[in-house]
Amino acid sequence: MTQATKQKCRLCGFPKPLEDFHTSSRHENGRDNACKRCINARTRRNRVRGGRSVGPSDYIDAAASRREVAAIQRQEERAAKVVEEACARLRADREQITGCRP
Secondary structure, eight states: OOOOSEEEOTTTOOEEEGGGEEEOTTSTTSEEEEEHHHHHHHHHHTOEETTEEOOHHHHHHHHHHHHHHHHHHHHHHHHHHHHHHHHHHHHHHHHHHHOOOO
């Protein structure tokens, strides 16, 4: 049985050499049914995040989200510092009142 040297891409419709197709164990001939160029173009075009195509506004939104998260983390750190200082004052007051250290 002779092996085919060309295959037609299902996306662009052009016959191309087998080397232009990714290998695939899912297909009978061992090659994907879309050429590498079409697969790569489709992958670039269809990169999705949250069901939408990724564009410049998505990067801006992501940067804004990172800034918001950083602001929340700074607030939490400040709150933890305030709580620690309050606890230290309470410990000092208790030591002063009772005369014993924990």
